Amino acid sequence: MxxxxxxxxxxxxxxxxxxxxxxxxxxxxxxxxxxxxxxxxxxxxxxxxxxxxxxxxxxxxxxxxxxxxxxxxxxxxxxxPYARILSSFFDKIAGIQRNGKRYRGNLVPQLVQKYGIEVGSPEDNFDFDQITSFRRFLLFARDTIRWRRPMEPDIxxxxxxxxxxxxxxxxxxxxxxxxxxxxxxxxxxxxxxxxxxxxxxxxxIPKFNESEGHGPKRAHKVSEYFDDLSRHLVWEIYKKDFQLFRYDFDDPDNKMPVGEIDLDEVHAKLGA
Known part of the structure; x- marks a missing residue:
């Protein structure tokens, strides 16, 4: 490995x-x-x-x-984890990549067809329902992680x-x-x-954000993207991330950690 x-x-x-x-x-x-x-x-x-x-x-x-x-x-x-999965959606699914193409070629058309996701385009100024599309993307992300369908989970x-x-x-x-x-x-x-x-x-040192400027800007605060079902899916996918890295599951708008990371615990739980 x-x-x-x-x-x-x-x-x-x-x-x-x-x-x-x-x-x-x-x-x-x-x-x-x-x-x-x-x-x-x-x-x-x-x-x-x-x-x-x-x-x-x-x-x-x-x-x-x-x-x-x-x-x-x-x-x-x-x-x-809330901010990270949102960033993945806006960068990799709704955004245009550095090479001027969509991420992973046929991935976005597949999502449009199978999950009803809309992503807009530079021509219409990325005009689409961000909340609905993001929640559908979250279902897709869960399916890839839980069942490795319709594809292997993306990094x-x-x-x-x-x-x-x-x-x-x-x-x-x-x-x-x-x-x-x-x-x-x-x-x-x-x-x-x-x-x-x-x-x-x-x-x-300047900040290097390679995903910036290639897609739509997030139009709502973080919590508005996550209804009860979305939060259930986020917990299913990222439970260990919230627990080990001390992030606040109860308040999606609180991006800050609520405690310090215990390295011994991380090594014990992730090394098993």
Missing amino acids: GFPGTWMTESESVVYRVVPKCACSSIGQIMFFSDHGRFFDGDIHDATGGMHKWSIEASQKAIEANVKAHKSYAFTCVRN HWSAMSGHISTFICNGGQYDKIFFTEKFNEGMQQVLDHIETPVPVDLAK
């Missing part, structure tokens, strides 16, 4: 387990900058050099040796605990898991624990 979704700086100063929709573009660019003193020109997910990634075959031995010996500080980042809406657990189950150990909602504070704590070839001043 190895360490899918794991990135490491070339200097091996730090190891990061990517969790999609949780500031991964910003984190990747900070890691790249900390080695090279410049940002990667383009989306960091497209970088095939200047950084070790598990998806690059030549990087796998170095990552595996480092992680199994816990040679470097290892971390990841989490986000409120952007599968549970954070699933991503995070592969690292632990295959022999990795986290030193830090921080919140997207407290990004600067959490990222600074990571930087304080590592030595980088190039010093990083977080105050001068």
Whole structure:
């Protein structure tokens, strides 16, 4: 199995387990900058050099040796499950991707046909019923996760605990898991624990949001997208995420965590 979704700086100063929709573009660019003193020109997910990634075959031995010996500080980042699944919908389903096409080719037409989802288009200024379409998308997301139909679950809406657990189950150990909602504070704590070839001043680092500007803007507050059925589905899909990462299930509008993450508990429950 190895360490899918794991990135490491070339200097091996730090190891990061990517969790999609949780500031991964910003984190990747900070890691790249900390080695090279410049940002990667383009989306960091497209970088095939200047950084070790598990998806690059030549990087796998170095990552595996480092992680199994816990040679470097290892971390990841989490986000409120309500906000994360909404972001996945607006970016991947309703939005147009960087290449000017819809995400995963025929996925959106399939959703329109099978689940009655509408997503609008740039031509009509993305004019569609966001709440109805999002709730139908949530049914689809649940079906992919629960029954792997009509397709395997996508990394952007599968549970954070699933991503995070592969690292632990295959022999990795986290030193830090921080919140997207407290990004600067959490990222600074990571930087304080590592030595980088190039010093990083977080105050001068821009935010890298690769999904911004490609689709419709969210028109309502978070809670308006989640009726009783939607919240039931969210609990079914993300129960572990709420519990382990201390997010507020009862109030979808409260994006902030309600407690601190217990790393020992995360390792015990996700490593089993």
